[in-house]
Amino acid sequence: MNFPSKLIENAVNEVSKLPGIGKKSALRVILYLLKQEEKSTENLSVALQTLRKEIKYCKKCYNISDDEICSICASKTRDNTILCIVESFKDIFAIENTAQFRGVYHVLGGLISPMDGIAPEDLHLDSITERIKELSVKEIILAVSPTMEGDTTAFYITKKLKELNLKITTLARGVPVGGELEYTDEITLGRSILSRINYD
Amino acid sequence: MNFPSKLIENAVNEVSKLPGIGKKSALRVILYLLKQEEKSTENLSVALQTLRKEIKYCKKCYNISDDEICSICASKTRDNTILCIVESFKDIFAIENTAQFRGVYHVLGGLISPMDGIAPEDLHLDSITERIKELSVKEIILAVSPTMEGDTTAFYITKKLKELNLKITTLARGVPVGGELEYTDEITLGRSILSRINYD
Structure with a gap:
């Protein structure tokens, strides 16, 4: 031009x-x-x-924030006993917009990926144990992407937190709402059959 | 959100x-x-x-420009005897990118539209006659959109310039290159039959 x-x-x-x-x-x-x-x-x-x-990053959860502490960590109406671990603050946007979660978050700032040279030390992992104790967390939700890196990171975190005896959950895998069965990939469809739920 | x-x-x-x-x-x-x-x-x-x-507007042709006079008016390689009249500087962009025109331009800054309250006085029409004399223009190309407002403006300009005895042309109307006949609207197709050209 x-x-x-x-x-x-x-x-x-x-x-x-x-x-x-x-x-x-x-x-x-x-x-x-x-x-x-x-x-x-x-x-x-x-x-x-x-x-x-x-723009700042929340000193507690590493979410993006206008202040030192983000609005979610500062809120008194959030349930501090459920901690949702995500890769990036973009995931917090996505989850917050579902209005289905009232707990708090922890942003890793990446996923373990030996291929890209990202080791556990590069993520915000150290402060997780402290936060769990401080907030008396009872459940951890590992809300990372269902990819190789996500699975590796989730595995690493579960091992690290094993001794704390917490309930550790992850996002349900299955057929996307509104998606068509015939176009769903085999792995997703396979998992959605294995972890089928009661029809109610 | x-x-x-x-x-x-x-x-x-x-x-x-x-x-x-x-x-x-x-x-x-x-x-x-x-x-x-x-x-x-x-x-x-x-x-x-x-x-x-x-950003400035060229003092001669009202094209958008970094300086008082735009690069086209300032150029010594352009053919000053052909003046192309357009509605807006966006049309100059479009025509320049065809690389088919080496003359100079004149931007009207709008089209006559009684519905929108745009009268001939609101356009850059006064300086056209002066420019035609100054540049010894021999041909005027009325490159305005083939709409009601475009046709009105073109008609007004031809009447205004009648006494100068110039060659006045307009853009060819016809089937767009790459367009399909069956999807071309009737008026365009009708005009393209009336003003058919020799096959060479």
Whole structure:
């Protein structure tokens, strides 16, 4: 694409670095901003920069947060006896939006992956035992992705926490709601038969 | 969607104002920026703000430009005797990318539309006659959209320029390249039969 202006070219290049935005969409975004008041470009830029500069990670659970302690850890209505262990704060977003969980979280910041050189020491694993004692946790939910890395990490954590004698659970594996049986992969379908549930 | 952080909520709201970006894509963009170096958010913000603040409109043709005079008007290799009249600078982008036109442009900044309260006085029409004389233009291409407003504007301009005795042309109407006959609308197909061309 040829641009009549270096300023536009530079802005298109920057915007098209974002995920899911190609050069054409970037140009559309920029032409839109040029049509709007100067204020709206400023608001956008300021919001992004403030976010990037001022975002913190919760000192307790490593969730993304505006303050030292995130709103979930600071809340008095959450059930501190159930601790949900997740890979990233994105998973907290996903789980919170289901409105099915009222416990607290712990973000690992990754999964054990020898292939990518990620060892247990690289994750936020040390503080888990302390938190379990501090919060008098009774149940641990291992909400990691059902992949090789997720399984390895889950296995490592269960071994590490064995002596604490906690109830350790993981997310149910099965046919996705709304999914069609014939298109479900064999492993998922196989597991969903093995761990079939009572029809009620 | 619930956000664990006001900063994220604010950024998502700003990003999702952009065309073609919903809340989910906005969140994806923001989580991407959080993973990158702080520098990349800064580069993006600075590029957008600089663009919005420093962009100019060419004093001759009203194209978008980094300087007082745009690169097309300033170029010595363009053919000043053909003047292409377009609605917006976006059309210049489109035509320039075809690499089929080496003349100069004139941006109207809109189309006559009584419904939207846009009168000929609201467009950059006054300077056309001056420019035609200054550049010794021999041909005018009316490259406006084939809509009611486009046709009205084209008609107004031809009447205005009648006494100058110029060659006035417009874009060919016809079947789009790669389009299928059976899906082409009747008016386009009808026109493409009326203005059929020699097969060579």
